[in-house]
Amino acid sequence: MPGLSGVWEEELKEEFGKEYYQKLYTYVKNEYQTHTVYPPAKDLLNAFHFTPFDKIKVVILGQDPYHNPEEAHGLCFSVRPGVKIPPSLVNIYKEMEEDLGIKPASHGCLTSWARQGVLLLNTVLTVRAHEPMSHRNIGWETFTDQVIRKVNTINRPIVFILWGGPARKKKALLDHPNHLILESAHPSPLSAYRGFFGSKPFSKTNEFLVSHGETPINWEIPDGEDVGGTT
8 A cells, every 4th residue: 555645654654553553554565466456556545645734624525536547547526538427526516506607517636626725535545346344443443533534633724524324413512613524414315305405515614714815716616526545
């Protein structure tokens, strides 16, 4: 698995020496050697590579990676260009159009968000092919909870966008008065009509950032997205 660098490495280095992480590392390494696992190992930490710790403005939490070929590339809700846009992301684009008037993109690659400071973090970072949630409870949640705690300590105003039950449970980790927490139902077709549609997370995020002297996020997805793993 690739490593972290820069401020992320400094912030999380204590985790790498802990027993749970050693077991997690061994387990995931073996899974990559013996099964088809997504995302590809080189993309595993793309959320961190694209969005440096000291550049975070927004955190969007997902669950585990997409489990079909060519989809997952280390950013929650995002898929590589040329891959069919998943239903949850279709609904995210619908809400963005309703909220901001931005037409849905022709592809589902969200690297432009990540490069602007939107940490697109799954709470579980790997999955076996065609087996959703197959890497739940092997240690990833402990690691990503610590990531969330670290981001919570940042003094700059940050927006945490929590979609769906598992993400909303992470609210318990967030207590910094400088931050904004936006909660709603998940954008999945099963739940989007129960409070995701109409929640206006994109305009609320930018209003908050601007009111605190931060540059807003340009949510419009450009064509021809680059999906490399470095900033």
